[in-house]
Amino acid sequence: MxxxxxxxxxxxxxxxxxxxxxxxxxxxxxxxxxxxxxxxxxxxxxxxxxxxTVVDAALREAPATEFSAYAPLKGLPSFLDLSITLALGDHRQDLEALGLHAGATATPGGSGALYLAASNFTERGDAVLLRDRFWGPYAGFLRGCGLNAATYPLLPSSDDSSTPNLDLAAFSDSLDELAATQKSVMTWLNDPAHNPTGLSLTAESRFALLNAFMESATRNEHVGHTLLLDAAYHLYADEPHGWAETIAEALDAGLPWPENMLVCFALSLSKSHTIYGLRTGALVYLHPEQSSVQRLNDVMGVTGRQTWSAAPRVAQHVLSELHATQDGGxxxxxxxxxxxxxxxxxxxxxxxxxxxxxxxxxxxxxxxxxxxxxxxxxxxxxxxxxxxxxxxxxxxxxxxxxxxxxxxxxxxxxxxxxxxxxxxx
Ligand SMILES: Cc1ncc(COP(=O)(O)O)c(C=O)c1O
Missing domain, CATH: 3.90.1150.10 (Aspartate Aminotransferase, domain 1)
Structure with missing residues (x-):
C-alpha cells in the first residue's frame, strides 16, 4: 500500500x-x-x-444550542472549574491555600488528555515511564507522538515491602536512568482503580512515589518532571481523591515543590458520568506558579485546536450546571x-x-x-x-x-x- x-x-x-x-x-x-x-x-x-440516570435526565433537558454550538477552544470556563474539583475533591481549597495553582483544558475524554500530555511534555524519541502492566492504548498514544515506553514492575518483589502495590526501588531506579539521559521525564500512573488490575496504591505508597518524584526533580533541576495521574476510574474508588490528599500532605510536611515539576490529572467523565460516547474529559495541571498554568492553558489549547478543534460542548455545559447545585451534585x-x-x-x-x-x-x-x-x-x-x-x-x-x-x-x-x-x- x-x-x-x-x-x-x-x-x-x-x-x-x-x-x-x-x-x-x-x-x-x-x-x-x-x-x-x-x-x-x-x-x-x-x-x-x-x-x-441523573446525568441522562439532565442531558435531555439541555437547550438545542448547547448540543449544536462549538465550545470555546480550551473548554467552557464553568467546566474547567468543575474538572479541577472532580480531580481534587475537597482538597482543592487546601491545595490552593498551600500555594498551588490549578488549570485545565477540556479534551475529548481522558484519551484526549493523554494525547495532550504525550504531545507536549517529553521530547520526541524519549521514553515515558509506565507501570508494567498498563492500558494497551498508552503504547499507541506514545508511538503516535514519536515516544517510547520504559517500564517498572507492577508489584514489589517482596510481600513485606513498606510500599504495598508499588515497586518503589524499581520506580526510582528507572526515574534516575531517564533523568540522566533525557531533557524531560514523564511518568503515567493509572491510580486509583488501575486498568487492567483494579489495584489502588495505599496512602504510604502514594506519598513514597511523590516524594521520590520530588527528590528526582530537585536533584535534576534542568530536567522537566511531569507526574501524570490517569484518573479514568477514580470516582469509583474508595479514596477517589487520595492523590490530592497526598499532595497536600507533602506540602504540609514542608516538602519543597521544585519549579521543574508538574503534576497533571488526565480526567475522564466517560465512566464516572456514564457518557462514554460524548467524549468529555480534561487535562488538569497543578503548579506553584500562576504564569506556568497560564502558559499551559495556551499550549494545550493550541494542541487541541490543531488536533480535534474544540472538545464537544453539551456535557461540559450540562454537567457544570448539574454540579453547581448541591442537590444536583x-x-x-x-x-x-x-x-x-x-x-x-x-x-x-x-x-x-x-x-x-x-x-x-x-x-x-x-x-x-x-x-x-x-x-x-x-x-x-x-x-x-x-x-x-x-x-x-x-x-x-x-x-x-x-x-x-x-x-x-x-x-x-x-x-x-x-x-x-x-x-x-
Ligand atoms: C486507563 C484508562 N485511561 C484512560 C481512558 C480514557 O477514557 P476515555 O477516553 O473514554 O475518556 C480509559 C478508558 O477506557 C482507560 O481505561
Whole structure:
C-alpha cells in the first residue's frame, strides 16, 4: 500500500478486546449460556449498559444550542472549574491555600488528555515511564507522538515491602536512568482503580512515589518532571481523591515543590458520568506558579485546536450546571454510589470465590477490572472460552472485566479460571 506512509503502515491489527467481545457475542447468539467479562464499560446485572440516570435526565433537558454550538477552544470556563474539583475533591481549597495553582483544558475524554500530555511534555524519541502492566492504548498514544515506553514492575518483589502495590526501588531506579539521559521525564500512573488490575496504591505508597518524584526533580533541576495521574476510574474508588490528599500532605510536611515539576490529572467523565460516547474529559495541571498554568492553558489549547478543534460542548455545559447545585451534585453522587456498590459487590464475591477455588488472583481493590497474571494468557483465556466464560488475554495476564459480569455469574468466572489453570499447567 504505497499510499500509506511508513508510520501509517505500522498501525495494524484489531483491538484485542473487541475481538474477544465478538467471540462472546457469537457464543451468546448461538444460544450458549455465555459470560461476558470482556468489555470495559459498566453493565447492569441484566447485561444492559449502566447509565447514571441523573446525568441522562439532565442531558435531555439541555437547550438545542448547547448540543449544536462549538465550545470555546480550551473548554467552557464553568467546566474547567468543575474538572479541577472532580480531580481534587475537597482538597482543592487546601491545595490552593498551600500555594498551588490549578488549570485545565477540556479534551475529548481522558484519551484526549493523554494525547495532550504525550504531545507536549517529553521530547520526541524519549521514553515515558509506565507501570508494567498498563492500558494497551498508552503504547499507541506514545508511538503516535514519536515516544517510547520504559517500564517498572507492577508489584514489589517482596510481600513485606513498606510500599504495598508499588515497586518503589524499581520506580526510582528507572526515574534516575531517564533523568540522566533525557531533557524531560514523564511518568503515567493509572491510580486509583488501575486498568487492567483494579489495584489502588495505599496512602504510604502514594506519598513514597511523590516524594521520590520530588527528590528526582530537585536533584535534576534542568530536567522537566511531569507526574501524570490517569484518573479514568477514580470516582469509583474508595479514596477517589487520595492523590490530592497526598499532595497536600507533602506540602504540609514542608516538602519543597521544585519549579521543574508538574503534576497533571488526565480526567475522564466517560465512566464516572456514564457518557462514554460524548467524549468529555480534561487535562488538569497543578503548579506553584500562576504564569506556568497560564502558559499551559495556551499550549494545550493550541494542541487541541490543531488536533480535534474544540472538545464537544453539551456535557461540559450540562454537567457544570448539574454540579453547581448541591442537590444536583448529590443526586449524581447517589447514582454513582449505586454503581460503585455494584462493582464492589462483584469484586468481593469474585475475590472470595477465587480463594475458595484456589485461583491465585492478583490483589485488586477498586474500579472495573481484576487481573490474573500468568505465563500464557491466550491459553488461559481459550480454556475459559471453552467453558463459555469470555475474558481478555493481554500482555502478561488475563483481564477480568468485573464491570461487565453479572453478579450472579461472578463465581462461574473464578471456577473457569481454576479449571483453565489446571488445563494449561
Ligand atoms: C486507563 C484508562 N485511561 C484512560 C481512558 C480514557 O477514557 P476515555 O477516553 O473514554 O475518556 C480509559 C478508558 O477506557 C482507560 O481505561
Amino acid at each position: 504505497q499510499y500509506l506512509a511508513s508510520h501509517g503502515q505500522e498501525k495494524t491489527g484489531n483491538d484485542v478486546i473487541f475481538s474477544w467481545l465478538a467471540r462472546y457475542q457469537n457464543a451468546a447468539a448461538a444460544g450458549a449460556s455465555a459470560v461476558n467479562g470482556t468489555v470495559g464499560a459498566l453493565l447492569e446485572d441484566d447485561g444492559k449498559l449502566a447509565i447514571n 448529590q443526586a449524581w453522587s447517589d447514582e454513582r454510589d449505586r454503581l460503585a456498590t455494584l462493582l464492589s459487590k462483584r469484586r468481593e464475591r469474585f475475590l472470595e470465590a477465587c480463594k475458595q477455588h484456589g485461583v491465585a488472583i492478583n490483589p485488586s481493590h477498586d474500579g472495573f477490572f481484576a487481573w490474573y497474571e500468568c505465563d500464557d494468557p491466550v491459553a488461559v483465556a481459550e480454556a475459559c472460552a471453552n467453558q463459555h466464560v469470555y475474558l481478555v488475554p493481554l500482555n502478561g495476564g488475563v483481564r477480568i472485566g468485573l464491570c461487565a459480569v453479572p453478579t450472579s455469574d461472578v463465581e462461574r468466572v473464578a471456577q473457569a479460571l481454576a479449571a483453565a489453570t489446571e488445563a494449561v499447567a
